[in-house]
Amino acid sequence: MMEQLIVPVPNGHLRVERGGEGPPVVLLHSGLTSAGMWDPQLDALAAEHTVIRYDARSHGRSSTAHADYRNDEDLLVVLDHLGIGSASLVGNSMGGATAAAFALEHPDRVDRVVLAGAGVAGLEFRDEFLLGEYRRMDAAKEAMDADAFVEAFLRFGVDGPHRQPSEVDPVVREKCRLLAMETVLAHHTATGTMRSPDVLANLERIEAPTLVLMGELELPDLWRFAREAQRRMPNARLESVADCGHMVNLERPELFNALVLEHLVR
Structure with a gap:
């Protein structure tokens, strides 16, 4: 059973869930979806970890943004509210961008990182x-x-x-x-703009052990970033999952869970 929380952030609030026991892991969802995308991961991760997931601003059941904001700053508020010193971060797409930005800005608050189909601030989309x-x-x-x-x-x-x-x-x-x-x-009435530090220009500064997890059928631009992350981040490794697109955690949940759990204790 996940504990339901409301965490205040500047000009709004986030709907947060927490469950399980052990080293904390935060699940960060993709753009346009919500924390519910992580349903197939909850039981597997909560068996060994404290799992936190939440809806980002202007997503799911969190408040609509009518002022500019940063997802990495909201993540800091969530960790502080829950009394968590450091955590591992698992992010898909937009959530991966949040995880990377947070690891860049707050390296002392991050244990390990999983970037699944992530694109980050500074990446040019060409496809x-x-x-x-x-x-x-x-x-x-x-x-x-x-x-x-x-x-x-x-x-x-x-x-x-x-x-x-x-x-x-x-x-x-x-x-x-x-x-x-x-x-x-x-x-749909949101007027606030999501901001972020330039992560792409600073990949060398992200030192947390990072698993870059990519579906074989992912977008070419995101594959371009994944290979650059593997090359430039000091402690990154790249894994490809066959016959999957952007939502690896939903298409291949058992394999995804196994790879994430292995990385968290590696």
Whole structure:
């Protein structure tokens, strides 16, 4: 059973969950989804760790941002509120960017890091497939078409450039659709902008042992970052998971859990 908490942050609040016992691990979700994306990880991690997960601002059940904010600063507030000195961080996509920014800014508060399909501040997106879906999202937003907006997200955030929707596990795709739709409907009035330090320019300064975990079918831009992270971060190693896209933790949960647990005690 996860304990339910509300943690105040400047100009808002975060819905936080905590469960299990042992060294703390924080699960940081992708953009447009919410903490629910980590459901397949809870039991495996909570058997040996204190697990914390929460909805970022303008996501899930947390408050809508109407002022600029930084996800890494919100993470610091969560750790301080819970009385946690240092923790391991597991982040997917946007959550990986948060983990990397936090490890850069607060190295003494980080034990180990897992970056799953992460892109970080400073990374230039060039892939035409991704840019095309971004244009579809912009058009859907202009038309106030939530279904089209979420479908464009699913194309790059779940399917990826190498698969059609019909080739993806429908249970995984539907879970992501529901999480994203919840976020879109609850937070479409957000006006605050998410800020971040330039992580890409400072990868050499992130010294925490880091597992860079990538689906084989991930976006080319994110693979470009993964290889750069492996090359430039002092203690990073790269693992590829076959037949997966962006949501490795949902498509291959047992393997994902095993790789994360192994890294946390490595």
